[in-house]
Amino acid sequence: MFPELNNLLNVSPDKPEQGKFTLLCDAKTDGGFLVHHFLSFYLKANCKVCFVALLQSFSHYNIVGQKLGVNLIAARDRGQLVFFEGLKSTVEVLFGSKEQPNTLKFIRESSSDLKSLYEFVQKALTPSGDGSATSWKFPVLLVDDLSVLLSLGVEAVAVLDFIQYCRATVCCQLKGNVVALVHDSDQTEDEENAMLMNALGHQSSLILRAEGLVTGFCKDVHGQLKILRRGLLQPKSEQTRSLIYQYKIQDKSVTFFARGLSPAVL
Amino acid sequence: MLQILASRGDLVLLRDSVEWEGRSLLKALIREVALKGEQVQVLGCEVSEEVFREGLDSDTNSRLVYHDVFRDPQGWTGNWGPLGILRACLRGAEPGPCTLAVDSLSWLLLHAPCSALCQTLRALGHDNSHPGRVRVLGLLHEDVHGPGPLGALRSLAQIEVTVGGNLGFTTAQVFHPKPRHRSIEQTYWFSILPNFSLEFHKETLLEPRPHRGPQSPTVDAMADLTFNVHLSKKEREARDTLALPFHFSSEKQQSLLHPALASSTSQIFYEPDADDYLDQEDPDDDLDI
Numbered sequence: 001m002f003p004e005l006n007n008l009l010n011v012s013p014d015k016p017e018q019g020k021f022t023l024l025c026d027a028k029t030d031g032g033f034l035v036h037h038f039l040s041f042y043l044k045a046n047c048k049v050c051f052v053a054l055l056q057s058f059s060h061y062n063i064v065g066q067k068l069g070v071n072l073i074a075a076r077d078r079g080q081l082v083f084f085e086g087l088k089s090t091v092e093v094l095f096g097s098k099e100q101p102n103t104l105k106f107i108r109e110s111s112s113d114l115k116s117l118y119e120f121v122q123k124a125l126t127p128s129g130d131g132s133a134t135s136w137k138f139p140v141l142l143v144d145d146l147s148v149l150l151s152l153g154v155e156a157v158a159v160l161d162f163i164q165y166c167r168a169t170v171c172c173q174l175k176g177n178v179v180a181l182v183h184d185s186d187q188t189e190d191e192e193n194a195m196l197m198n199a200l201g202h203q204s205s206l207i208l209r210a211e212g213l214v215t216g217f218c219k220d221v222h223g224q225l226k227i228l229r230r231g232l233l234q235p236k237s238e239q240t241r242s243l244i245y246q247y248k249i250q251d252k253s254v255t256f257f258a259r260g261l262s263p264a265v266l
Numbered sequence: 267m268l269q270i271l272a273s274r275g276d277l278v279l280l281r282d283s284v285e286w287e288g289r290s291l292l293k294a295l296i297r298e299v300a301l302k303g304e305q306v307q308v309l310g311c312e313v314s315e316e317v318f319r320e321g322l323d324s325d326t327n328s329r330l331v332y333h334d335v336f337r338d339p340q341g342w343t344g345n346w347g348p349l350g351i352l353r354a355c356l357r358g359a360e361p362g363p364c365t366l367a368v369d370s371l372s373w374l375l376l377h378a379p380c381s382a383l384c385q386t387l388r389a390l391g392h393d394n395s396h397p398g399r400v401r402v403l404g405l406l407h408e409d410v411h412g413p414g415p416l417g418a419l420r421s422l423a424q425i426e427v428t429v430g431g432n433l434g435f436t437t438a439q440v441f442h443p444k445p446r447h448r449s450i451e452q453t454y455w456f457s458i459l460p461n462f463s464l465e466f467h468k469e470t471l472l473e474p475r476p477h478r479g480p481q482s483p484t485v486d487a488m489a490d491l492t493f494n495v496h497l498s499k500k501e502r503e504a505r506d507t508l509a510l511p512f513h514f515s516s517e518k519q520q521s522l523l524h525p526a527l528a529s530s531t532s533q534i535f536y537e538p539d540a541d542d543y544l545d546q547e548d549p550d551d552d553l554d555i
Contacts, residue, residue, distance in 0.1 A: 157376050165340075168314065168337045172314040172317070172337075198407065198409045199376070202282075202372070
């Protein structure tokens with residue numbers, strides 16, 4: 001996790017917020033660093049994490065996680081991390097036998113039914129109740145990323161309903177958190193993706209939006225991060241509705257600074 | 267702004283965006299209705315009942331009937347359609363005027379055809395047990411839909427409230443579209459307190475815009491000029507008899523056909539200077555044409 005980002009969001013692994021849906025977006029840049037941040041943050045916060053990884057392989061997240069101080073293999077072995085490797089499951093759906101049940105079977109079928117994926121999440125995060133499991137703080141669902149589902153032919157409304165079912169179970173029933181990444185495709189004019197992003201924005205309490213600089217690539221400033229808090233009636237003194245910071249991604253950390261105040265410039 | 271709750275049979279559209287959410291305003295309006303002792307039916311599609319009731323006082327909560335669609339949006343646990351449950355909201359309501367809050371119309375638009383939703387909304391007001399006295403407060407996320415569905419719902423609505431923000435304050439732009447009459451548009455600056463009561467700040471009133479333009483007083487532009495724009499009778503006659511330069515009249519035709527008679531034909535006389543160098547060679551001689 002990135003300590004500077006924790007300071008900006010005013011959270012720490014000791015006292016994380018609960019029952020929240022956080023939406024991560026990226027536009028003209030790669031917002032994957034936010035996914036790595038939240039994965040390591042919630043593992044360090046001693047939460048049970050269900051990670052639906054559709055974009056990259058397990059080893060990719062493990063390598064980055066080790067730089068951030070978490071060992072995904074150990075977390076998986078002790079039952080803290082339930083990792084769904086979308087790439088592997090896709091191969092099994094396409095080249096395995098049809099009778100074999102698969103969480104991603106909607107790829108083969110024409111219907112956009114994500115019920116099997118939801119049941120996977122529900123089974124992973126609902127406490128088994130046998131008393132032998134270690135008590136984790138609260139469950140967290142992390143999805144990387146939802147735009148892949150649209151590319152696989154799932155309808156945007158089906159994705160919205162899937163997230164709503166997850167929120168109902170994880171946020172409301174189990175008092176956990178849901179974090180999901182969506183790409184913003186404003187350049188490609190993808191109406192379904194734009195509708196999905198806006199509709200998810202209305203469901204979220206926190207939106208983190210990583211954008212590439214309007215002026216193009218820069219060696220010292222990799223992009224800017226917009227932080228928008230929703231649903232606040234009277235914002236508390238230490239929380240502002242909307243903040244914008246610029247950032248630079250380094251090997252093991254990300255530094256944040258106010259716009260125009262990059263250390264390379266000062 | 268609370269006069270938007272004055273009429274009982276209205277469809278009030280609360281338009282919000284990701285930047286400026288409108289659910290708090292919806293809850294504040296529900297609280298105002300409940301304070302008058304009326305029951306409010308709430309169709310909850312986007313948030314859970316606990317989250318919706320949070321912050322409302324016990325009196326308001328006791329008058330709030332929550333129909334929960336949030337937990338099972340696709341009806342996996344029961345067989346129903348989204349519009350069916352919208353109609354069912356009023357079935358258990360007390361007879362007499364009632365208020366239905368829909369959270370949200372956007373959710374219904376995504377799960378049902380637009381035309382069917384519009385027909386259902388229109389039919390709500392013509393329910394036998396609540397003839398013409400169903401007030402509908404509908405939350406609509408305007409950045410989720412295209413102009414078609416938005417326009418269809420706007421044409422049904424009697425009042426539109428658009429939530430926005432300016433200079434750190436939340437604003438509500440209230441619009442009463444009235445065909446054949448003056449549309450009224452007003453902007454209110456407000457904040458919502460933790461108990462969901464409304465606090466208004468300095469009100470900025472826009473001029474009501476009439477359909478016919480205002481009568482501006484006529485000004486005589488011809489007065490106090492330093493030049494003459496009028497023609498006297500003589501000048502007018504001279505102008506009328508003037509031949510236009512490119513008008514091919516018979517006089518012009520004659521002058522062209524008989525040019526030798528003209529004494530006014532001009533000639534050019536050229537006397538070369540003594541120092542002039544006149545090259546007899548043809549300058550184009552070397553061109554290979």
